[in-house]
Amino acid sequence: MTAVLAIIGAGPRGTGLLERLAANASLLPAGCEIHVVDPHPAGAGRVWRPDQSPLMLMNSRAGDVTMFTDDSVRCAGPISPGPTLAEWSGLDDDVFPTRRQGGAYLRWCFDRAVRAFPRGVRVFVHQTNAVALSDGPRQTVALANGTHVVADVVVLAQGNVGGHRTPEQLAHQDFAARTGGTYLPPSCPGDEDLDRLPAGEAVLVSGMGLAFVDLVVLLTQGRGGRFTRGRDGSLTYHPSGREPVLHAGSRRGVPYLPKPVLPPLADRAPRFFTPALLARATTPGELVGAACRELVWAHYRELFAAHTARTRMPWDAFASEFAALPITDPALEVLVAQAVPDQADRADTSFLRAPLTRSFPDQAALNTWMRDHLRHAVARATDPRHSAHAAVLHGLLTVSEVLERAAPTPSTARTAAVLSRFAAYLGSGPPPHRLEQLQALTRAGLLHFLGAGLRVTRTDAFTAHTDSLPFAVRARHFVEARLPDPDARTHPLLLPLAHNRTRVPVDPDTFHVLDDTGDAHPRRLALGLFAGGGALGAFSRPGRNAPFFRQNDDTARRVLAELNARTPALTP
Ligand SMILES: Cc1cc2nc3c(=O)[nH]c(=O)nc-3n(C[C@H](O)[C@H](O)[C@H](O)COP(=O)(O)OP(=O)(O)OC[C@H]3O[C@@H](n4cnc5c(N)ncnc54)[C@H](O)[C@@H]3O)c2cc1C
Known part of the structure; x- marks a missing residue:
């Protein structure tokens, strides 16, 4: 019988793990099968899938994204250098690539890892969801297309599975349905049907981070509007007439700071936080x-x-x-x-x-303050004169x-x-030019700010109160513009592994999945935001001995040891 590994989820984590398995291939048992399951194209996965709007940008610069180990990485397996996203694509290090470009790089990394395996190792990609996982002498992964994979070791790499809903969010949903309005709970705006937000109507927006910027871009440029830059360098927005009018606030009340141009650094050693x-x-x-x-x-x-x-x-x-x-x-x-x-x-x-x-007498005064705040933030992030702020x-x-x-x-x-x-x-803020676009949109009357301490209640409409304005703002439509919190209990495959927690419990040192008594499953591992244990999701910068590589290398070697240990038992 052949030793079989199943990897559920083929985004950056699943791909990084595959790369480390290939790098450590000398430890592979002869004639091994690796089954990779993901409904989205392998490598890119859901977040970096190719069929998303080309307006969606990464908030990482091309030179700050690598999927390959370098000399800085301290791991037991071999170092196998490869290009950063900038080197692979020919983009400048400082450019913010589109998410599609990020996905193309990841797909290439996935294919390269597959090609790097020795003969006798076969990699199968199942472009479908895994819907159940059962245990026995071997584990069975049931797939949404009606087939299944029987595996000796299973690695779950499912990223942010979302799904968490509070009673308040359910009440918002119910209210919108009753009043003929719209409520979009926390999610990636690119995954939502934004046509539900009608042109010309007011929309309350809570949250001013990554999802807020995505939402604004999709509802403006995504609906046919254009930005042009004048001779004085300022940006003007030319509406298409299909935009809604956004009223945005948050707890902090201001958008995330733009990603700065980092000045060179000679010495990375910590001085105080050692x-x-x-x-x-x-x-x-x-x-x-x-x-x-x-x-x-x-x-x-x-x-x-x-x-x-x-x-x-x-x-x-x-x-x-x-x-x-x-x-x-x-x-x-x-x-x-x-x-x-x-x-x-x-x-x-x-x-x-x-x-x-501060508080303001009206939204016009708050908008003026905000434009000034955003202008300063962009200057600090991009002007070499202000490199100390960037540092x-x-x-x-x-x-x-x-x-x-x-x-x-x-x-x-x-x-x-x-x-x-x-x-x-x-x-984790956006590219600086996004904050310039926000300023232009306020000048065009399509974006108004609500300020800090935002609370949204339900009266005859969704009603926004903040500490920055002396009055409430009402609208039929309300978007919670932030990424969802993962709740493993809302996913059929993860529910039995979650033991009534929002994240699948794992041993933080080995990423083995823990059962309800805290015992580790020796042949089932979980890495990513849906699991505890600190294997989070963000791209690794080159030259930083990033935990992503060390975790993937350790996991790959652990998986290979387990497959090897089982191979004699599997041989009939
Ligand atoms: C909109 C957005 C933008 C981001 N931008 C950046 C950025 O610019 N820079 C940065 O560093 N980080 C960014 N991040 C963080 C990003 O999540 C990580 O960079 C990275 O994608 C995490 O990798 P992952 O493999 O752990 O999770 P994911 O990329 O989410 O991949 C997990 C995969 O598992 C699959 N999956 C889930 N459930 C199942 C199932 N039941 N069966 C089969 N497959 C399943 C999913 O389809 C998905 O492809 C962004 C995140 C989001 C949501």
Whole structure:
């Protein structure tokens, strides 16, 4: 009998795992079969599928996306270098590719991995859903097309399966159905039927991150509108007449900061948020303080190095005083005021509190404030004069990397949860030109802001209240523009594995799926947002020893060892 591996989900994670299986092929049992299951094209998967709007862009730059190990990666398996998305496609490193281009790269990576297996290893792709998984001497994966795969080892790599609904969201859905309006719960806007949002009608939008930008693009350019740039560099929107009128707000009240152009960095070593601190810190507060300090430090390190003329103190003197002061100490402000005369050059820590705290008499005044805010945000992200503001992202990346490599403890989990409140705002924002487009859309009267502290209730219509406006805004249509939270319990295949949790429990060290008593299934593994254990979904940058590669390599070798261990038993 042949040893069989099934991989459910062929997005970046399933593809990365396949690449590591091929790289470690010397450990493969002779005559092995690998079955890959995904309803979307293998490699690209759902998020990066080729049949989506070409207007959808990645929020990663082409040079920051790689699916291949390099010398920085510390793993047991062989390093098998390959091109970044930029190198493969010929795009400049700084370009934000379309999601289709990202998907084409991933499909190529998938095919390359398949070709890299030695003779005797056969890879089968089933372009359908896996709908059930049952156990026995071998495991059976039932497929939606009526067939099934019998496998010795199963790896689940299903990404963000979505599905979570709160009672409030169900009530919104019911209200929209009764009142003839529309309610779109959290989802990828590109997966929704946006024709349900009629031209010219007001739509409330909650959320101002990735999904918000997708929604705005699809409802404006996607409906035939155009942007043109004037001689003065400003952008004008020319409506098609088919757009709805959006009223957008969120808890924070402002869109995510645009992805900055990162200045070069000579030394990536953490200065404050170090592995040693993680080992000795006794409270999450200590860790959060050190993380914030790392971000502010990244700002001043860049300012003193690249814009020395705008500082009034030698770096060494500033650095040693800075290092001696807690981040919350008022003496730090005094030090900064002495060393950095221009307020605009000082680190902006409003992301820690609230960037929008004012209130406005009307939406026109809020829109004007917002355009100014967005203009500043774009300048800071793109103008080399403001590279210190961009460098804060270096600090965030450093903190994330230290956290990713640390052994999970309640303190690190709590720290990660606190950081997650602003990490996406700082580091997962859209390409800068998207914020210019938002400004143009407010000038065209198609986008109005609601501000911070958004709550949406149901009266005679959906009704938005915020802390920024003295009145409520009503509309028949309401979109929750954010990606859904995964709920494994809402998926037939995952429900029995979830034990009434929203994520499938796994051993965080090995990604083995745990049963309801906490015992690991030796031949069933799960990696991705739908599972616990910290194997999350985002592209890996080159040269960063990214956890994606280490996790995939470990998993591949574990799978291969298990297949090998079973091969004698399988031989009749
Ligand atoms: C709209 C959007 C844009 C994003 N943009 C970026 C970006 O620019 N940069 C970045 O770093 N990250 C981005 N992300 C995060 C992104 O999710 C990750 O980059 C990456 O796609 C995660 O890979 P994954 O394989 O874990 O999950 P996915 O890409 O979601 O792949 C999981 C696959 O599993 C399949 N699957 C699920 N259930 C089943 C089943 N029952 N049977 C068979 N197959 C199944 C799905 O069809 C899917 O193809 C974005 C996410 C979204 C949703």
